[in-house]
Amino acid sequence: MAVSRAMHPEKLLAACTIKGLHVLGTGDALHPAWQREWKPFLANKQGICVIPTGEVEDEHRVHHLILAEDFGQFDQLRDLFVSKSKSISTNGRPHVSLSGETIAERVHDVGALIGPAHAFTPWTALFAYHDSVAGCYGSEPIDLLELGLSADSSYGAGIPDLSHVPFLSNSDAHSPQPEKIGREFNRIQINGSLSVRGVLDCIRAGAITMNAGFFPEEGKYNRTACVRCFTQYSLGQAQQHNWRCPADGGLIKKGVFDRARELSRSPPGSRPPYLHIVPLGQVIQTVEGVSSPGTKKCRAIYDAFISAFGNEIDVLIAIPEPEIRAIRPKVADAIAALRENRVILHPGGGGKYGTFSLV
Ligand SMILES: [Zn+2]
The missing domain is CATH 3.20.20.140 (Metal-dependent hydrolases)
Incomplete structure (x- = not known):
């Protein structure tokens, strides 16, 4: 199931x-x-x-x-x-x-x-x-x-x-x-x-x-938003509207971001580093502009990386960029942007996934 x-x-x-x-x-x-x-x-x-x-x-x-x-x-x-x-x-x-x-x-x-x-x-x-x-x-x-x-x-x-x-x-x-x-x-x-x-x-x-x-931010309930039209609201606005979207009457669902903030005190405690990653298949899909990581083209590029470097996590976080570039320059650009946190995030909310673009 x-x-x-x-x-x-x-x-x-x-x-x-x-x-x-x-x-x-x-x-x-x-x-x-x-x-x-x-x-x-x-x-x-x-x-x-x-x-x-x-x-x-x-x-x-x-x-x-x-x-x-x-x-x-x-x-x-x-x-x-x-x-x-x-x-x-x-x-x-x-x-x-x-x-x-x-x-x-x-x-x-x-x-x-x-x-x-x-x-x-x-x-x-x-x-x-x-x-x-x-x-x-x-x-x-x-x-x-x-x-x-x-x-x-x-x-x-x-x-x-x-x-x-x-x-x-x-x-x-x-x-x-x-x-x-x-x-x-x-x-x-x-x-x-x-x-x-x-x-x-x-x-x-x-x-x-x-x-x-x-x-x-990629999560579909990251920000507080209407579950019907996905319009995002601040916590204050949501309370003011009594958790009902003024545009269409849909329920406004409190986002994970706001929920965590209301439970938190500052300063935050120290935690192990958190590395933000995107699966290699999704990186290839994005830079090649294809519909899914399961396409023949994506899988062929993915397999080329695995045969060259052994496993995916090494490609994402450890293999030097010039070596990745030798296989596929566009993928190297994207992985470099991710490693350097050159990312613009468009948070999700209300049941709609967030997206990101690389800069
Ligand atoms: Zn709405």
């Missing part, structure tokens, strides 16, 4: 290699059928560390992200949630009729980690329904906060409740395409060899050295 038919462990692992990822979350690990799909691949993961992960929706429709050491912890959670969930066997992200606090207690009881998923999304997320972490989780601590595609670290850095909570920038990919998987990622500092426990310990210790992902 709600994911690509191509979503299969084999394809996901292959996509990680092309993308340059070393750690991958399974998603939907509460579901036994999805676990069964994974099991044959856990012995030979081609050097990729696979973390069992999943989301649940609580009684107030807030989504929570769970990271576990093994599928067995998710089996225990399924047993604890089954009497409180009608959708646990049919939905990869089931609704569980328990509070956020009770869910977090159960997750900690089995030894797994939990925090709000896509915390700033204006629907089905922590800050859509609560003004504080305790409002949702009571006295139970959280281990992480997933920023979601519509926020970067700066959106949470000034929120006092979050001062000791590590931020994760995860892709939440619903397809193994390189424009989806690894569209956001985290860099972590592992001591010793790569293992699931090592990764979870790093997150617990906040040993995240970099977050990377979209410009939040």
